[in-house]
Amino acid sequence: xxxxxxxxxxxxxxxxxxxxxxxxxxxxxxxxxxxxxxxxxxxxxxxxxxxxxxxxxxxxxxxxxxxxxxxxxxxxxxxxxxxxxxxxxxxxxxxxxxxxxxxxxxxxxxxxxxxxxxxxxxxxxxxxxxxxxxxxxxxx
Amino acid sequence: xxxxxxxxxxxxxxxxxxxxxxxxxxxxxxxxxxxxxxxxxxxxxxxxxxxxxxxxxxxxxxxxxxxxxxxxxxxxxxxxxxxxxxxxxxxxxxxxxxxxxxxxxxxxxxxxxxxxxxxxxxxxxxxxxxxxxxxxxxxx
Amino acid sequence: xxxxxxxxxxxxxxxxxxxxxxxxxxxxxxxxxxxxxxxxxxxxxxxxxxxxxxxxxxxxxxxxxxxxxxxxxxxxxxxxxxxxxxxxxxxxxxxxxxxxxxxxxxxxxxxxxxxxxxxxxxxxxxxxxxxxxxxxxxxx
Numbered sequence: 001x002x003x004x005x006x007x008x009x010x011x012x013x014x015x016x017x018x019x020x021x022x023x024x025x026x027x028x029x030x031x032x033x034x035x036x037x038x039x040x041x042x043x044x045x046x047x048x049x050x051x052x053x054x055x056x057x058x059x060x061x062x063x064x065x066x067x068x069x070x071x072x073x074x075x076x077x078x079x080x081x082x083x084x085x086x087x088x089x090x091x092x093x094x095x096x097x098x099x100x101x102x103x104x105x106x107x108x109x110x111x112x113x114x115x116x117x118x119x120x121x122x123x124x125x126x127x128x129x130x131x132x133x134x135x136x137x138x139x140x
Numbered sequence: 141x142x143x144x145x146x147x148x149x150x151x152x153x154x155x156x157x158x159x160x161x162x163x164x165x166x167x168x169x170x171x172x173x174x175x176x177x178x179x180x181x182x183x184x185x186x187x188x189x190x191x192x193x194x195x196x197x198x199x200x201x202x203x204x205x206x207x208x209x210x211x212x213x214x215x216x217x218x219x220x221x222x223x224x225x226x227x228x229x230x231x232x233x234x235x236x237x238x239x240x241x242x243x244x245x246x247x248x249x250x251x252x253x254x255x256x257x258x259x260x261x262x263x264x265x266x267x268x269x270x271x272x273x274x275x276x277x278x279x280x
Numbered sequence: 281x282x283x284x285x286x287x288x289x290x291x292x293x294x295x296x297x298x299x300x301x302x303x304x305x306x307x308x309x310x311x312x313x314x315x316x317x318x319x320x321x322x323x324x325x326x327x328x329x330x331x332x333x334x335x336x337x338x339x340x341x342x343x344x345x346x347x348x349x350x351x352x353x354x355x356x357x358x359x360x361x362x363x364x365x366x367x368x369x370x371x372x373x374x375x376x377x378x379x380x381x382x383x384x385x386x387x388x389x390x391x392x393x394x395x396x397x398x399x400x401x402x403x404x405x406x407x408x409x410x411x412x413x414x415x416x417x418x419x420x
Contacts, residue, residue, distance in 0.1 A: 038316055040381070040383050040390075043392050043395075044330065044395055070345065074345075076341070076344050076348070078337040078340065079337040079338045087341050090332055091341075094376060095375060098330050101381060136315070
């Protein structure tokens with residue numbers, strides 16, 4: 001049994017966006033009891049991560065770390081036509097990945113207590129991002 | 141055909157722990173001939189990696205690199221309530237990921253000769269870590 | 281329905297190699313309409329990434345960033361027997377991962393317009409690299 005659904009996520013620029021609930025709704029309405037939920041973002045300047053979901057300073061510290069690691073407008077970059085954040089966004093996305101999978105158990109997203117699913121927008125301007133959710137497994 | 145099993149891994153603090161054999165046992169007892177093995181760790185301060193499995197200095201060099209890249213107690217961090225290793229552990233986990241998939245071929249884990257599966261504990265204190273193994277594919 | 285095929289990719293040393301077309305051919309000849317394509321590289325010194333596929337300077341900037349982040353011949357490294365690029369190659373592979381999954385939709389690789397699949401060879405010498413493609417899903 002395979003179920004596939006496309007989500008559209010509107011971002012308001014560089015930030016992390018919690019999509020845990022939207023994904024959970026796809027899982028819970030699927031009828032799959034045991035299996036895998038696979039998420040995929042169809043872009044090269046935004047990524048999907050699991051992150052601590054309780055204290056917002058975890059995500060601001062993460063953003064701070066990443067912006068120091070990959071400098072916007074790094075003078076080494078040749079790919080600069082689309083702005084100082086663009087090449088950094090590609091690197092940030094590759095370091096944090098565009099695909100993500102987790103188990104479905106007893107009909108639900110089987111995440112840890114402190115794990116939230118976030119879309120990480122790496123561009124500074126707002127974007128409409130496409131995420132495909134593919135579920136596969138066995139119904140009850 | 142979908143099979144799911146939970147492993148509990150006791151860690152003794154920050155280090156890499158070889159779980160290749162435990163995972164292989166789940167694969168080999170499943171009866172699945174061709175498919176995928178998906179691993180998921182239900183935490184945000186430990187991760188799952190594939191690493192060279194022959195020379196232990198690969199893993200100590202990896203640890204050294206990561207601890208220089210993500211500094212414990214970095215004065216930029218605001219999320220410090222749980223200790224100087226906590227925010228670093230979240231970042232280290234996101235950079236190395238909490239999910240991992242590899243093929244099952246002829247009823248076995250189809251890893252390269254030098255690939256071992258490691259749980260990377262990023263906290264300095266011991267923890268009990270939960271890993272879900274989900275296998276799907278076809279029996280012979 | 282599960283289909284598995286092994287690809288052999290000859291690399292000419294450290295660089296990114298576009299394997300999008302080879303993977304697409306496996307997907308399109310499989311008969312799977314809706315599902316997942318999972319890629320796995322059986323090595324610890326090469327990795328699989330999704331990267332912007334239009335402007336080659338994205339990939340040269342990415343290589344430049346990574347070679348500054350993980351220094352070949354870093355004097356901290358103890359694992360040096362196989363050359364100055366070897367330990368760096370292990371770290372680069374772990375930071376960018378050896379597994380990759382994306383959806384199959386309407387019988388095709390459902391990648392974003394600007395997403396290409398690249399094998400990233402991290403060793404400076406040529407290698408023959410093994411990649412397993414596992415497809416699972418439903419036929420029409």
